[in-house]
Amino acid sequence: MFKKAFLFLVFLVFSANIFLSCEELFFDDFEAGIGNWNVINNGGQGLWTIYAPPYPNMYTLPPPSSGNVCAADSDETGSGTTTNTTLEITNPLDLSTYDTIVLEFDSDFNAIDTDDLCYVDVSVDGNTWTNVLTYPGIDVRDTHEVIDIDMFAALQPNVYIRFHSVQPGWDWWWAIDNISVTGNLAITYDNDLAAISISGANTVYAGNSEVYEVIVKNAGNLDQDSYTVKLMREGNIELASLDITDNLPAGEQVIYNMVWNIPEDEPQALTYVFGKIILAGDENPGNDETSNHQVQIYPPGLTVINVGNGTELNNRLPVCFFYKNSLTESLYFPDEINSIGLITAVKYYNNFTTHLPNKPTRIWMGETTLPDLSAGWIPSTNLTPVFDGNVTYPSGANEILIELTTPYVYTGNNLVVMVNRPWEETTFSSTDEFYVTETLNHPDRTRYERDNYINLDPANPGLPGYTFEKFPNTTFYMIIGGMGSIEGHVYDDLGSTLQNVEVKIEDTQTTTYTNAEGFYQFNNVLEGFHDVTATYYAFSPQTIQVEVLENQTTVQDFNLIPLGTVDVFGYVAGSDFPTIGLDGAEVLLTGFENYQVYTNNTGYFEISGVYTNITYDLLITYEGYDNYADEVQVGSVNLDLGTIVLNEVTMPPGNVVAIQNETGTEVELLWNSPGSGGGVFRYDDDDIIGHIGFSSTPPNGVFGATHFHHAIIQEVTWMLKSDYNSHATAKIFLFGLDVYGVPDQTDLLHQSALLPNVDDEWNTYELADPIEAPNGFLVGVCTPNLYTSIGLDDGIGEPWIFQPETQFSITNWTDDDEEWVDIGDFGFEKNMAIRAYGIDLGIISRDAKKQLDPSNRVFESYNVYRFLEINQNNPQVWDLIGPAIIDTFYTDTSWTQLPNGVYQFAVTSVHTNGVESIAAFSIPVEKTQASNDPELIEITQTKLLGNFPNPFNPETTISFSLAKDAKNAKVEIYNLKGQKIRQYSILNIQSSIIWDGKDENNQPVTSGIYFYKLTAGEIEETRKMILLK
The missing domain is CATH 2.60.120 (Jelly Rolls)
Structure with missing residues (x-):
């Protein structure tokens, strides 16, 4: 049966043609609609839409396009409207067993000016996109596009495709049809290692070390444990090499950090690097090299200074494309830069929805003694212009390097950087954002403004803007003095060198890795003392303070000691039966290494081979019980954690109501039993x-x-x-x-x-x-x-x-x-987008063996607390006024003794072994002076007291009190629609009636919420009850 469901869903997501040919991996002619695609509005009125003949405009596409087409057509949205829309494939394509991947489609692009742009992008994760085709604002009519995307998509399990149309004004259209992806079923070999990709810096400096990540996949049928990974440069020049003896299982992939120690006399050049695999007997040499990674080499004497490493995307700093122009000014402090010298370039870090090429950008720099920007803008006339040109901001996550046309001499004060997006009529997506860092110790370090009506003049912005403690993650490239070098080797306890050891300068977070000879190198390090740490898996890290002297090389070797291992063990039990262990509880120990085990039928667990002298996070989970989390310090001997008791999940009472009587002498409390509250069932x-x-x-x-x-x-x-x-x-x-x-x-x-x-x-x-x-x-x-x-x-x-x-x-x-x-x-x-509403009676366990329903926990009683409203979050000062209450109502008779003030009540449910639920709160109740007016006291004798039990099945007792002069008293019962289903006339001598769950015709009513109303003369009171069957 699963096969039946699987084949249908593939048909659903792609199309019927998916099965016509083993090489046609995707096809969509839009005859079945737009269901294979998500339509995204990045800002504007026009969207990708299906159009059937006769088309609204003169679309011209090659045969066989004759039926439905998909078009982004600004001409159809009216004069002055804009289109900025993306058509993104709903379900990624699994091309993990295919290569020679080709994307084809029919296209008709009719542009009106150079701002009309079209992009075709490919992604292997849905986040980072690679542009494979661009129409740059000129007509490209009646074409069949064939694009080789093999280098991006071959052997990838999740391939996304999108078509992005930008039409700023009342423009024309981009129509597409017959989108197909084809490929060849990849031939498998017994011995086949593939160099999948390479990533790393696009800008490097002579004399520095740079790390490049090379991903290697075992694409063959056999495991491999002897091969070489190389970092190569244009001209087939070897830059680094690692001999690998670790086992790489078939189908798995691994990342290798390859270090390029760039010679100090390396000339300036634009070149590329690539990763390469050498495996004896490799049967498929065609995938032994990665694609080329472009690199710009700059002269020696430069250093890279990173300020900010936050992961928050916020406020579109330093450039905002969601508005027609923007202005940002930020301060960077001497203890963040730690250098003086010549700033030659600056880098920001974006994550854009929109691909924005050649966007005008202006930058100024200067210095100030002001600690923040709370007093207002520092105008551009007080700063030095350092850049005025166009910058490309690609979609996805990218590093935006801007080389300054006028380098700035930084002398060590608070650095001011102002960035301006000059006025443009076109706006773009609100999700075109930059990564920012928050520094609470530097409030008001950034001032920003953006506007669609006022042209912000950097010399006199005209608007005060806003300030906060965040700033865009920024990298400065500087030529500085007082520099030296650190180099050395890393050895194990036997004196053998270790390769691929991480070596880090702690104060700058500059990192490199040892090569095959265990050698590492840092050039262009500030003179002075630095803590340097060597870290290697399964070894104790070692930190050494190193002194760096100007124009000298400090040699510092490291000797790492292997970590020992011990066993960690214990028992897990539940609070309801603490002497009986829980079978199958998950025990996670995470940190330096991650461990996962499950308890046996006695609740015992044992984790073997835990590395010593490290602090781990312990998490124990078991359905129906609260999670247990703690830190565990693992020393040099076996660690017994003893018996860990998990508290059973308890549901709190619901709908706590507090009513102060008219004389102010007492407060009556009512609540629903656990699990009987209202329920909203939704995910969206x-x-x-x-x-x-x-x-x-x-x-x-x-x-x-x-x-x-x-x-x-x-x-x-x-x-x-x-x-x-x-x-x-x-x-x-x-x-x-x-x-x-x-x-x-x-x-x-x-x-x-x-x-x-x-x-x-x-x-x-x-x-x-x-x-x-x-x-x-x-x-x-x-x-x-x-x-x-x-x-x-x-x-x-x-x-x-x-x-x-x-x-x-x-x-x-x-x-x-x-x-x-x-x-x-x-x-x-x-x-x-579908929801249900009703009554939530408790979660059901997904474990069919246990079926632990929290609503069926052994309930014992309720605790009732009272406290001043200001102490709601401070339960240590709450007064327990009603311990071990069995009913779902309670009267606070000590209310009159309290000083005036605003109070709240809380009710908890108490379960087996004293396990107490979280609290359910009443609304605040204001205590005022009690009244002794006998007339009021007489009136309050007519009162609806509640029903018990609630919820109930099949009957419940409704209690009330009546004043001596109460007339025409009655209790009426209504359903959720407000329809009266039962009425009882009552006498003054009565104090309760029993409702048997039937209507006036003596027919049982269904489960649900019902209301009962007491009427006596002009007095009416209504309450809610729940019938469960």
Whole structure:
């Protein structure tokens, strides 16, 4: 059955043609719509859209293009509109067994001016993109494009393709059709090592050392443990070599750090480097070299200074393309630069959605004694212009190197850098961002402004802008004085040299690696004392203070001692039965090395071979219990952690209500028992960016989300997209789940009729009668014989991160033998836009062997606390006023003794062995002077006190008190729709009635939420209760 589901989903994601030829790996002629692609709006009105004949404009594409085409057509969005849109393949292509990869498509690009740009990009991770074709603002009509993408896509498991159209004004179009990817099934060999890629610096300096990462993959059928990795330069010049004796299993890949020690007399040049593999008996030498990596070599005497290494993308500093112009000014401090000299270049670090070539950029530099920019801008007239030209900002993560046209002499004060994006009419994506670093000890170090109406003059910006403590990660390239060198070898305890050891200068974080002879080298190091650390796996790190003298080389060798190993062991038990171990608890020890074990049937675990004298993070997890986390210091002897007790998961009470009586003498508290609160069942973040459906448009196909909760469902909402077709109606389904949390179509809980649907909006369906799902449920939508187009979010960002085994589809729910497909298994790691609302009665375990339902934990009592509102986050000062309460109500009779103030109440549930849940809080209650007015006291004697038990099955007691003069007293019961289903007339001598869960016709009502109202004269009170069956 899995095979059946798998083949269908491949058909869904790609097209029927996928099976026509072993060499046609992807084909889309858009006849089935746009379902294979995500349409992204990077800023503008125009989007990629499917157009059928007759086309809205004179699209001219080569035969056989005659049906649907996909076009970004600004002419269709109206005068003055813009288009900046990306068509990105929804599901990555698995080309891991193919090479000779070619991308083909038909194209018609009709430009109106030079700002109209088109890009075709390829990515192997969905984040970093490589441009393979650009149309530079001139017509390229009626073409069939054939692009060799083998160097990027061959043997890659996740290949993405996108088409990006930028049309700033009321322009023309870019139309495409018949997109195909072809390749040859890669021939496999027994002995085949492949040099996959090389990465590293694009700018180097004579006299420095640079590290390049070369990825090597064992593409053969046999393991390899004897080969050589080389770093080569243009002209087949060898720069570095590593002889490898470690085993590389078949199919695996590894990264090698190759060090190029650049001679001090190396002349300035533009060249390239590449990685190379040498394996005796290699049967496929065609993949022994990586692609070329371009490198610019600069003269000696320069050093690289990195200021900031933050990973936050924020505020689009130092250049903002989301507005028509921007201005940024930042301070860099002497203790961050640690040098004086001539700044010749500056580098920033971007991560852009948009590829932006040749964008005007201006930079000024200067120095100040001001500690921050809180007083305002330092105008450009007080600074030195150092750059005024065009800079290319590629899409994806990149290093943006800007060589200064006028180098700046830095003398050691606070460095000021001002960056200006001159006015441009075109704006771009809000996600065109730079990496920034936050320094709380330097507030107001950056001032920035961006605007669409005012042209910001760097000499007199005209707007005050904003300040904060963040700045863009920046690298300065400087020629400085007082420099020396450090070099040496790294040995083990037996005197043998060690290769590939990391050697780092701690204060500058400059890093290199030893070569095959164990040799390392740092040139252009500031004179003075530096801590230098050598680190190698399975050896104790060694740090030595090294003195560097001007124009001299300091020789410093390292002798590393192997780490010893010990065993770490212990027991894991639960708080409910602390003397009985938990079988199958996961124990993770992470840090220098990562270890994972599971407890046996007695709760015992043992981790062998743990490296000594290191602090690790310990994490123990077991379903139904809180995680246990701690730091563990592993010394030189075996470590017994003893018995570690995990607290069982407890659910707090819900809906705590605190009501002060009219006389201010007491407060009545009411709450729901654990697990009986309202429930919202959703995964999406409400930012719907895509959609999914079946291209075969089956009549009984369902898309939906599972929730492994015991629940009562009362309402469903969903959103369908109109990108492919419109939907006037839709059906809603509820299915039960099996013990593993997988939908079970034989357990049909509810099927609606065809319901009205409005595309691109949330639609709501309120069930006539609530539906109970004791085993969890899938809530799904069906659009018979139509492409469903259920909305998808991006599946990222807390708390909406995609969760595997929650998003499912099936082509025919009426087929009991068809298996549901987890769309996450096929690259759709996104959440569907469908939700359910009702009552959450607790999580169900996914472990079919245990079935630990927190709502079934052994409940003992409640604790009731009172405290001043300001102490809500300080439970140590809470007063326990109601210990071990059994009921779901409590009256604070000591209220009148308290000083006036604003108080809150908290209620916790207490389970086996005193395990207490988190607290549920009431709203704040203000204590004022109590009243002794006897008339008020008399009135308050008529009161609705609550019901017990709540939730209940099959009956509950509703309690109340009546004043002596109460007239026409009655209790009425309503369902969730507000319909009255039962009424009781009551006498003054009564204090309660029993509702048996039946209506006026003596018929049992369904599970769900009900309201009961006490009426006595002009007094009315209403409360909520829950019937569970």
